[in-house]
Every structure is written in structure tokens, then in C-alpha cells.
Amino acid sequence: MLLIRPVPFSDESLESYIMRLAESNGYIKASGFWSAIRQTFDKSGIEHFNIPEKLASVNPYLAKRSSSLRIKALHHLSTLSNLEPLPLLELAIFRSANPYCTNAQAVIHNGKTLPRQFIVSSPAICPDCLQESNYIRQIWSFWPYNRCHIHAKPLINVCSCGEKISVYKDQAIGICQYCNVAYEKLKSTVSNEVDLIISTWLVGIENHELPNVSQSHKFGLVLWWLKLRTLDLSEFNSNEFVAFFSDWPNGFYAFLEQKRDRFLEYGSKPMHQARFKDVYDDLLLISAKLPSPRFNENIVLTAIFCFFNDSIISKNNEFLSLRINSIEAAILLNTSTEQVAALVDLGELKSHIRIKSGEFMNLHQYAFELGDLFFLWQAGFQTEYSNLSVLTSRW
Ligand SMILES: [Zn+2]
Ligand SMILES: [Zn+2]
Incomplete structure (x- = not known):
């Protein structure tokens, strides 16, 4: 089985490649091919639940129980012929162990990380791309990509028959399951x-x-x-x-200034009693990993640092006393909350909350002042991955 093996395109989705595999091996319906594949798994001794009922759910990040068992199953599938293993894992989308900020899950595809919520399960299509070569491009599934960058036209998600396009539920690639029209014949409008x-x-x-x-x-x-x-x-x-x-980072700086002015005008307490969160909400938490926490790979954290350093700290104003907690301190220092606790123990970082000996600080307690963090930073707090190293030229 699987004697004919098309070469995958580097930008092809896994589902698309499996559909083309079906076509090349004489299956008229992709669903028939998928049932046959599932039957071989029954005989192989690998648990059946590793292979989903629907081809559209084949990617490892969608595995309900265990994505490593799904990967094993894909590996098995790729060796079903005596030829070289099929390049299925190269096309797959995996779960990432590192979430984004505020626990947004991440997936990895071909060395790229992106938010899981950005993956569109049923991608829209570009008729012109399909006309050039009939396969589904992976990028079509990555929201907010919605214009073909090659043909400068909007992707289409509704067929001329009025039905929503579901490329991985169609029986043949690029053909509408309801009206049999080839998607390459669909007309798109001019793009925004x-x-x-x-x-x-x-x-x-x-x-x-x-x-x-x-x-x-x-x-x-x-x-x-x-x-x-x-x-x-x-x-x-x-x-x-x-x-x-x-207008980066000016638009962002204006946003931060607006937040500050709004707090000064409407805030419920004076600045010297406020928490960083009172003025800037979850700014540090949402900016911490995008997906990297390092300055040279995270322009937002860099801009936050520069903003506070240039327009607030250097004027020595009351923002120095904004309170932050251990989690926010760890983000600013690009270190762990354990390391923050160690800095307190060593007397490097002043805690404004008294901790009895033998007790641990609650991570959510607003024990530190923003100014102390900046001075510590500038005094040369370094870890192997310290953000400071990226900005040392400033001092
Ligand atoms: Zn196109
Ligand atoms: Zn149709």
C-alpha cells in the first residue's frame, strides 16, 4: 500500500498531503482511503484512538488523549511502504510546551510558534493558487492571514453553490463536496x-x-x-x-502615557500608594512571552523598559514607587520567582513587606517598588539570559 508517493510541497498542510496521497494511490474518495488506513492500524497493535475518525483532526496538536501517541501513529503511517518514510511529521502541527503570556496555548509548525487559537480548522482558499497547483497551503489556516500574498486577493470561504468550504471534508482535493465545482474556478474580489x-x-x-x-x-x-x-x-x-x-513604538508610548494620565485624573488613590497593575493593568503579564521573554526577541518588553527608563525613572518621579509583585518582578528581570526570592534574601532587592524568618513570600503580594527593580537592573543584575545584556550599551 501507498506505493505512489507524491512529493509534499514545503508550504503544504498535512491533511492536504494525505488527500493527495489517497488520490495518487487510486482512491476516488479521501474518506475511503482514511478508513483503509484506520483498518491497518487495527491490525498493527497500536491503539486505535491514536488515529482520529476524521482526517481533519489528524494533526498531533488536536489529539484528545495523547499527542505523543498520535505522533507515534503518524510515524507508523509514514512507514507503511517499504520505501523511505513519508515526510508526515515535517508537515504536522504540534502542541508547544511553552504557553504564551497569560496561558494562551501555543502550537509549533515547522519551527514557527503561534497561538493555538489562531489555527483555523477549515481554511479558506485562493482559487489562483489552486489553479497553479492543487493543494492546500498551510498558511491559509493561520489567522489573521486572509489575503493571498501571491495573488493579492481575499481567500474565499464560501463556494459558488452557497455552502461553506470545508477543504478537509471534501472527497477530493479542491472540489466542492456539494456541487462538484473546482474551487480554482471561483472568482475572488479585489483585496483590501x-x-x-x-x-x-x-x-x-x-x-x-x-x-x-x-x-x-x-x-x-x-x-x-x-x-x-x-x-x-x-x-x-x-x-x-x-x-x-x-508608528512603533510611539503609538505604544502614547498609549502608556494615556493610561498614566487617566490614572492621575481618575485613580482611586495617590500614585505613591498605587500598584503597577492599578495604572497599567496586566501589561507585564500579557507582554512577558511573545513567545520569547528576551528583549532581543520581544520588541514589546524592550519598549516597556525604554518607556519607563526614559520618561519616568530618569525624571525621578513618583512612578518609582509603583508596587509590583514577584511575578511581575520576575518578568522584568527575565528570571524566576525563586530567583527574585533569593535576591530578597541576599539583600539585593528590598521587600516592602516584612517576611518572618522561615516564611515564604506570597507571589501575588505587592512587595516591591518599580524603582528598586530598575536600580537593581542597572546595577548589573545578570543571569545567563538577562535582558540587561541586550541594553548594556545604554549605560
Ligand atoms: Zn493565491
Ligand atoms: Zn459548491
Whole structure:
């Protein structure tokens, strides 16, 4: 079985490749092929639940019980012929052990990290791409990519028959299961310029509007921006996103200043009694991992540091006394909360809460002052991954 093996495209999705495998090996229906595959698993002794009923759920990140058993099953599938193993694992999307900020789950595909909530289970398609080569591009599943960066047209998610397109439920690749039309015949409209800028940027092509950072960080920035504005995915506004990041970091600094002014005007307590959180909400928590916590891979944390350093700390004003807790201190120092506790023990960092000997500090207690953190930083607090090393040229 599986004697004919098409070569996968580097940007192809795993489901698409399996559908093409079915076609090349004489199966008219992808679902028939998938049932046959499942039967071979019954005989192989590997537990059946590793292979899902539906091809659309084949990726390891979707495994309900154990993604490592799913990976084992994919490995088995890739060796079903006596030829070289099939390149299935290279195309797969895996769970990542490292969540984003505030516990947003992450997945890994081909060395890229992105938020799990950004994966679209039933991607829209570009008819022109399908006409050039009939396979499903993985990037079509990565929200907010919604414009083909090659043909500059919107992806289409509804067939001309009016049904929603479900590419992995179709019996043959690129053919509507309801009306049998080939998707390559569908017509798309002219694209919105701003959406195209975002899609082109996400795919890894440099542009002048948006920050030139790694692809993983780009998806991290989209997630961060949504959290900063407390928006759902459905509320994402591409015009506002591009306007915000095209003036980076000035737009962000203006946002931080606005927050400060609002607190000074409407805050319920004087600044010297306030917590960092009172003024800036969860800013540090949402910015901590995008997906990296390191300054040179996280433009948001770098901007936060520069903002406080330049416009607040250097003027020696009352923001120095903003209270932060151990979790926020660990984010700023890019270290662990245990290390923060050790710095207190060593007398390097002053705790404003008295801890009896033998007791531990509660991580959520607002024991530190922002100013102390900055002075400690500047005094040369270093760990192997210290953020300071990226900014030492400033001092
Ligand atoms: Zn296209
Ligand atoms: Zn149709």
C-alpha cells in the first residue's frame, strides 16, 4: 500500500498531503482511503484512538488523549511502504510546551510558534493558487492571514453553490463536496490593501509598515495587541493594527502615557500608594512571552523598559514607587520567582513587606517598588539570559 508517493510541497498542510496521497494511490474518495488506513492500524497493535475518525483532526496538536501517541501513529503511517518514510511529521502541527503570556496555548509548525487559537480548522482558499497547483497551503489556516500574498486577493470561504468550504471534508482535493465545482474556478474580489499588508507580513516578507521581527513574534504581536485592547479575534481591526505598529513604538508610548494620565485624573488613590497593575493593568503579564521573554526577541518588553527608563525613572518621579509583585518582578528581570526570592534574601532587592524568618513570600503580594527593580537592573543584575545584556550599551 501507498506505493505512489507524491512529493509534499514545503508550504503544504498535512491533511492536504494525505488527500493527495489517497488520490495518487487510486482512491476516488479521501474518506475511503482514511478508513483503509484506520483498518491497518487495527491490525498493527497500536491503539486505535491514536488515529482520529476524521482526517481533519489528524494533526498531533488536536489529539484528545495523547499527542505523543498520535505522533507515534503518524510515524507508523509514514512507514507503511517499504520505501523511505513519508515526510508526515515535517508537515504536522504540534502542541508547544511553552504557553504564551497569560496561558494562551501555543502550537509549533515547522519551527514557527503561534497561538493555538489562531489555527483555523477549515481554511479558506485562493482559487489562483489552486489553479497553479492543487493543494492546500498551510498558511491559509493561520489567522489573521486572509489575503493571498501571491495573488493579492481575499481567500474565499464560501463556494459558488452557497455552502461553506470545508477543504478537509471534501472527497477530493479542491472540489466542492456539494456541487462538484473546482474551487480554482471561483472568482475572488479585489483585496483590501491593509489586510494584504498584514498577510504579506505574517508570511515572512519584510515590509515598511510593520516591525521586521521573526514570524513567531509577528503572531505573538497580534495576540498581544488583542489582549492589550481586550478584543476577541472577531473584533480584530486590521486598519487599527497597522496604524498602531507602523508608528512603533510611539503609538505604544502614547498609549502608556494615556493610561498614566487617566490614572492621575481618575485613580482611586495617590500614585505613591498605587500598584503597577492599578495604572497599567496586566501589561507585564500579557507582554512577558511573545513567545520569547528576551528583549532581543520581544520588541514589546524592550519598549516597556525604554518607556519607563526614559520618561519616568530618569525624571525621578513618583512612578518609582509603583508596587509590583514577584511575578511581575520576575518578568522584568527575565528570571524566576525563586530567583527574585533569593535576591530578597541576599539583600539585593528590598521587600516592602516584612517576611518572618522561615516564611515564604506570597507571589501575588505587592512587595516591591518599580524603582528598586530598575536600580537593581542597572546595577548589573545578570543571569545567563538577562535582558540587561541586550541594553548594556545604554549605560
Ligand atoms: Zn493565491
Ligand atoms: Zn459548491
